Amino acid sequence: MSEIATVARKEVSEGTRPEAAPSVGHPIGILAELTHRCPLRCPYCSNPLELERREAELDTATWKRVLSEAAALGILHVHLSGGEPTARPDLVELTAHCAAEGLYTNLITSGIGRASGMIDALSEAGLDHVQLSVQGASAETGDRIGGYKGGHAAKLEFARKVTDLGLPLTLNAVIHRGNIHEVEDIIALAVALKARRLEVAHTQYYGWAYVNRAALMPARPDVDRSVALVEEARRRLEGILVIDMVIPDYYARYPKPCSGGWGRRTLNVTPTGRVLPCHAAESIPNLEFWSVRDRALGDIWQSSPAFNAFRGTDWMREPCRSCDRREMDFGGCRCQAMALVGDAAATDPACSLSPFHARVEALATEEAAAVAPDYLYRTIGGAPAKAPEGAAS
Amino acid sequence: MRAEETDVPRLPRGVKLKFDQVRSRHVLLAPERAFNIDETAAAVLELVDGQRTCGQIVDALAARYDEKREVIADDVRDMIGSLIARRVIET
Numbered sequence: 001m002s003e004i005a006t007v008a009r010k011e012v013s014e015g016t017r018p019e020a021a022p023s024v025g026h027p028i029g030i031l032a033e034l035t036h037r038c039p040l041r042c043p044y045c046s047n048p049l050e051l052e053r054r055e056a057e058l059d060t061a062t063w064k065r066v067l068s069e070a071a072a073l074g075i076l077h078v079h080l081s082g083g084e085p086t087a088r089p090d091l092v093e094l095t096a097h098c099a100a101e102g103l104y105t106n107l108i109t110s111g112i113g114r115a116s117g118m119i120d121a122l123s124e125a126g127l128d129h130v131q132l133s134v135q136g137a138s139a140e141t142g143d144r145i146g147g148y149k150g151g152h153a154a155k156l157e158f159a160r161k162v163t164d165l166g167l168p169l170t171l172n173a174v175i176h177r178g179n180i181h182e183v184e185d186i187i188a189l190a191v192a193l194k195a196r197r198l199e200v201a202h203t204q205y206y207g208w209a210y211v212n213r214a215a216l217m218p219a220r221p222d223v224d225r226s227v228a229l230v231e232e233a234r235r236r237l238e239g240i241l242v243i244d245m246v247i248p249d250y251y252a253r254y255p256k257p258c259s260g261g262w263g264r265r266t267l268n269v270t271p272t273g274r275v276l277p278c279h280a281a282e283s284i285p286n287l288e289f290w291s292v293r294d295r296a297l298g299d300i301w302q303s304s305p306a307f308n309a310f311r312g313t314d315w316m317r318e319p320c321r322s323c324d325r326r327e328m329d330f331g332g333c334r335c336q337a338m339a340l341v342g343d344a345a346a347t348d349p350a351c352s353l354s355p356f357h358a359r360v361e362a363l364a365t366e367e368a369a370a371v372a373p374d375y376l377y378r379t380i381g382g383a384p385a386k387a388p389e390g391a392a393s
Numbered sequence: 394m395r396a397e398e399t400d401v402p403r404l405p406r407g408v409k410l411k412f413d414q415v416r417s418r419h420v421l422l423a424p425e426r427a428f429n430i431d432e433t434a435a436a437v438l439e440l441v442d443g444q445r446t447c448g449q450i451v452d453a454l455a456a457r458y459d460e461k462r463e464v465i466a467d468d469v470r471d472m473i474g475s476l477i478a479r480r481v482i483e484t
Contacts, residue, residue: 026415026416074416076427077422077427104409104422128407128409129425168406168424196424197424197480238394238478239477239480240480241480242480
């Protein structure tokens with residue numbers, strides 16, 4: 001028995017070791033970003049800076065077709081995400097459709113807005129798992145980071161509803177300098193809420209998190225302390241709570257095998273139907289993405305230029321090309337190489353073998369030591385004009 | 394972690410044993426995880442029903458494969474125990 005898939009998404013791909021596979025195998029997971037609408041305004045949101053509007057979203061019939069095509073392609077897990085996916089009134093219908101197709105459904109939710117009113121119907125429709133975000137262990141921290149008063153309390157209420165229904169619950173906490181001192185309390189909160197699983201996900205710096213990096217970057221000693229706390233809790237809570245952790249890239253020695261390798265295991269469909277190898281892939285210029293409005297999902301997976309751009313190892317240069325780890329981490333993250341080095345085919349500078357690695361760590365250390373600027377909260381139409389410093393500048 | 398003979402394991406909601414038609418093998422689907430299930434593991438999991446104890450599962454497998462109980466008991470209890478530790482099986 002071997003574990004074939006931990007997590008389909010960029011945030012939690014750290015620590016998994018993908019199996020060797022032919023360059024185009026069967027995908028195992030799909031991130032269905034049903035909408036970018038969300039009541040929360042988290043400054044590290046994984047959605048792109050240019051958010052899609054409701055009028056442009058795919059309709060119910062198209063999503064159903066895409067989900068059926070996903071099942072036929074061999075996809076096992078469907079992550080119903082957003083934005084806040086319960087903002088879509090057809091979410092119950094889509095969940096029932098997944099269940100009928102034999103797909104495992106994971107609701108990734110803020111627990112706010114329509115979530116509470118919809119959870120009974122979602123459970124009835126065959127929902128398999130709920131992943132609820134928390135922004136901190138306390139209402140004060142959580143509401144400040146999420147930019148939504150009363151949000152934290154609503155989340156706790158929602159979590160109780162989920163476990164009362166017998167649904168398995170995962171808590172996801174994105175960690176940064178604004179809440180890294182609450183990691184111990186977040187672990188305790190997960191146990192108190194009867195979560196089976198907790199994701200302690202250090203912020204990954206793409207999109208909104210990249211522009212807010214100076215406000216989010218934690219100091220190295222705080223990171224080390226949080227890692228030690230998680231390792232201790234894993235031992236103490238074995239059989240009670242599974243804790244998955246994502247290490248902060250900027251302080252890492254080796255990069256994460258982002259998404260389990262480009263175009264190898266997962267795909268992401270945006271609210272308007274573009275199909276991406278990962279949710280940040282549109283930050284790489286000149287990639288040609290295909291849309292489910294024009295083509296079948298299997299055709300896109302197999303033949304879309306964006307998916308084939310960084311598949312396998314042929315695209316690699318040194319030091320990746322001859323590296324023993326090239327099929328373990330696949331050169332790390334293309335989007336991070338683009339953001340920090342200005343070249344999507346470069347070694348992810350999170351890797352200690354990258355010539356830019358020392359500069360990246362120095363950037364993190366400098367930003368963490370400075371006074372934190374105010375958050376630029378995520379809003380539709382609120383993208384900033386200027387991005388922060390990279391490692392090559 | 395090794396499960397006890399008297400434990401009664403079950404697959405909780407959110408954990409599913411499925412035959413994957415595309416890859417022609419069993420998979421165990423759990424929150425954010427999937428496991429390849431070989432024939433032996435599938436034989437164990439098919440007996441995990443919230444009724445049988447681990448001891449009874451070992452008995453059933455020993456009879457089915459015409460094998461001595463003590464040869465398979467530790468492996469079965471270790472496999473179930475490892476899934477309990479990962480919160481994929483509950484008792």
